[in-house]
Amino acid sequence: MGLIANRETNMTDTWEYLKSTILVAWSRTTRKIRALGAFVIIAITCLIFLRPSIPMRASLPSVPSVHFTPPPSGPISPYNVSKVALLIENRPNPILAPLMLHFMSVVPPDWRFRFMGSPESVKAVNASRAVRDAVAIGKLDLTYIPSNMTTGSQEEISRFLTTLWLYEVVLQPAEWLLVFQTDSMICANSRQTLNSWLDYDWVGAPWNPKGRFGGNGGLSLRRVSKIVDVLKHQQRIPDSEPEDVWLTDRLGHRPGAKLANGTASLTFSGEMHGGDGEKVVPPKKSGHAPHKEGAVAGDLIEGIDDWREGGYEPMGYHTGGSGETLHGGIWGTPRLRAHIWNYCPEVKMMLRMDAAQYVPGECSNNWKRMEPGWEGMFDDVKSRETEIIDGVEYPMLPAGLMPW
Numbered sequence: 001m002g003l004i005a006n007r008e009t010n011m012t013d014t015w016e017y018l019k020s021t022i023l024v025a026w027s028r029t030t031r032k033i034r035a036l037g038a039f040v041i042i043a044i045t046c047l048i049f050l051r052p053s054i055p056m057r058a059s060l061p062s063v064p065s066v067h068f069t070p071p072p073s074g075p076i077s078p079y080n081v082s083k084v085a086l087l088i089e090n091r092p093n094p095i096l097a098p099l100m101l102h103f104m105s106v107v108p109p110d111w112r113f114r115f116m117g118s119p120e121s122v123k124a125v126n127a128s129r130a131v132r133d134a135v136a137i138g139k140l141d142l143t144y145i146p147s148n149m150t151t152g153s154q155e156e157i158s159r160f161l162t163t164l165w166l167y168e169v170v171l172q173p174a175e176w177l178l179v180f181q182t183d184s185m186i187c188a189n190s191r192q193t194l195n196s197w198l199d200y201d202w203v204g205a206p207w208n209p210k211g212r213f214g215g216n217g218g219l220s221l222r223r224v225s226k227i228v229d230v231l232k233h234q235q236r237i238p239d240s241e242p243e244d245v246w247l248t249d250r251l252g253h254r255p256g257a258k259l260a261n262g263t264a265s266l267t268f269s270g271e272m273h274g275g276d277g278e279k280v281v282p283p284k285k286s287g288h289a290p291h292k293e294g295a296v297a298g299d300l301i302e303g304i305d306d307w308r309e310g311g312y313e314p315m316g317y318h319t320g321g322s323g324e325t326l327h328g329g330i331w332g333t334p335r336l337r338a339h340i341w342n343y344c345p346e347v348k349m350m351l352r353m354d355a356a357q358y359v360p361g362e363c364s365n366n367w368k369r370m371e372p373g374w375e376g377m378f379d380d381v382k383s384r385e386t387e388i389i390d391g392v393e394y395p396m397l398p399a400g401l402m403p404w
Contacts, residue, residue, distance in 0.1 A: 077138050080110040084171055085178040088116045088160065090151050092124035095182055095349060097131050102346060104134065106186045107178065108195050113140045114171075143170075158243035161217065164231040167224050177222045183323045184219035184269075186316035187344035191298050194221065194315070197268060201226045201251050203260035204244065205271035205318050213252040213259035217244030219269045219318040226251055270314040272327040274336075277310035311339040323351045 085107055089096060096115070104113060113134070115125055122142050125131055134140040151157045160166065161179070171177060176198055180186075186194070197203050201223040204215025230250045240246065252259050260268065266275035281299040300308055312330075317340075319325055331337055340347060 078110070079112045079138060081112065081173055082175040083108075083111045083178075084174040084176070085111050085113045085180065086116065086171070087113075087180055087182075088145070088151050088157070089121050089182060090118040090145060092118075092120045093182055094124075096121060096125045097128035098349060099182060100125065100140070101128070101130050101134075102188075102349070103180060103186060104139065106188050106190075108193055111178070111194070112138070114143065115140065116143050116145050118145060154242065155239060158236070158241075158246070159238065161243040162231065162236040162246060164228065167228050167231065171224055175224050177224050179217055179220050179222065181218045181318075183320060183325075183350050184316060184318040185344065185347045185350055186219075187313070188346060189343050190313065190315045192267070192315040197221050197260070199258060200260045201258050202248050203265055203268050205269035205314075206262040206265040206273065209262040209266055209273045209275075211262040213257075213261060214248045215244070215260065215265045216269070216271055216318050216320075217242070217247070218271075218320070219316055220244065221268075222247075226254070226257070230254070267314055269316045269318050270312065270330050271318045271320070273329045274312045275314065276312070278305075278308045278313050280305055280309045307342060308339075311343060312336075313343050317344065317347055319350065326351075 085103060087096070087100060087103075096117075100113065100115060107113075115122070117125070122144060126135075126142055131140065131142075135142060145151060145160075149156075149160055149163075151160055167177075178194065198221075200221065202213070202215065202220065204217055204220035206215050208214065227247060230247065234250060236243070236246050241249075248259065251257055266273065278300055280302050282302045317330070320327075331340070
């Protein structure tokens with residue numbers, strides 16, 4: 001008990017001494033020092049009691065780092081590197097440059113093009129000034145077929161188009177590939193666009209209009225990544241199925257595959273089988289001009305497009321045999337051909353044809369243009385005679401043409 005009382009006496013004495021010391025010090029200070037002391041006490045009190053509400057340095061948001069990347073030195077390309085149209089041909093065919101330029105004009109403008117050929121065929125294509133202009137702006141690439149490969153036969157083309165190197169190296173980073181050949185055509189009068197088919201892994205002219213998938217590769221749209229997956233796990237046996245049959249069979253049986261069926265493929269390309277005919281829309285009963293409404297909607301207009309009523313109009317055509325194989329379902333009657341000549345006259349570019357076989361009349365196969373001063377020299381030629389084909393009157397000789 002004595003020890004406890006002793007401690008209490010010591011604490012009391014200490015407190016009294018501390019208090020007296022503070023009072024003495026306070027009495028000797030000025031008003032400014034007292035105010036400063038009060039401010040310090042208040043600041044310390046705030047820091048002690050308000051500290052939890054002040055965020056620690058680690059919890060403060062970090063200042064984002066800013067990096068400046070200079071723009072590329074060259075012009076930005078307006079073309080989509082994921083979309084490539086490919087023509088492969090080792091023969092220096094005169095059709096190559098006109099065909100390439102035509103496809104550039106009808107395929108959506110964001111697509112890039114690539115031509116692969118022999119030194120002779122590349123030289124023939126590059127002779128065109130328009131082609132060189134396309135190369136200069138990055139629209140078209142001209143490349144050689146590797147020396148250890150060739151495309152001189154159907155089997156060699158199949159080997160080339162089932163080579164993993166082509167899809168994984170040459171075409172990268174392309175995701176969509178349009179393959180076209182010298183016996184294929186996309187029609188300028190088509191109301192479709194190639195970009196509307198990008199959801200499919202493969203689409204081409206159907207071998208079976210009622211089939212679930214499968215279509216000719218001569219004019220086909222392909223999904224590159226899906227083909228790469230197939231070629232990484234399977235290899236085509238030489239001298240077996242054509243490349244389009246081999247690839248579509250494997251693509252079509254993949255989980256989640258999406259290949260256009262026969263019905264849809266008929267509207268993409270025509271080769272062996274015809275499809276549904278076109279429908280001409282009658283004018284709408286409104287205060288607007290019907291042709292303006294139809295032009296916006298993309299419909300065929302009565303009174304303007306009547307000639308297209310009932311005609312089969314795919315986006316494009318593929319023939320076969322470099323334009324020599326014409327299947328009856330597409331080309332078999334004068335009426336079918338007459339509609340194609342009107343709807344897609346550019347197909348004549350890919351056909352092996354003598355104009356005399358397609359001009360009405362019994363004239364010589366050799367023709368020459370009328371020249372100044374020839375008027376009246378060939379009055380014996382029955383140039384004023386006409387004939388009726390499918391209800392249309394045609395001249396026996398086209399204007400300005402006569403037998404040589």
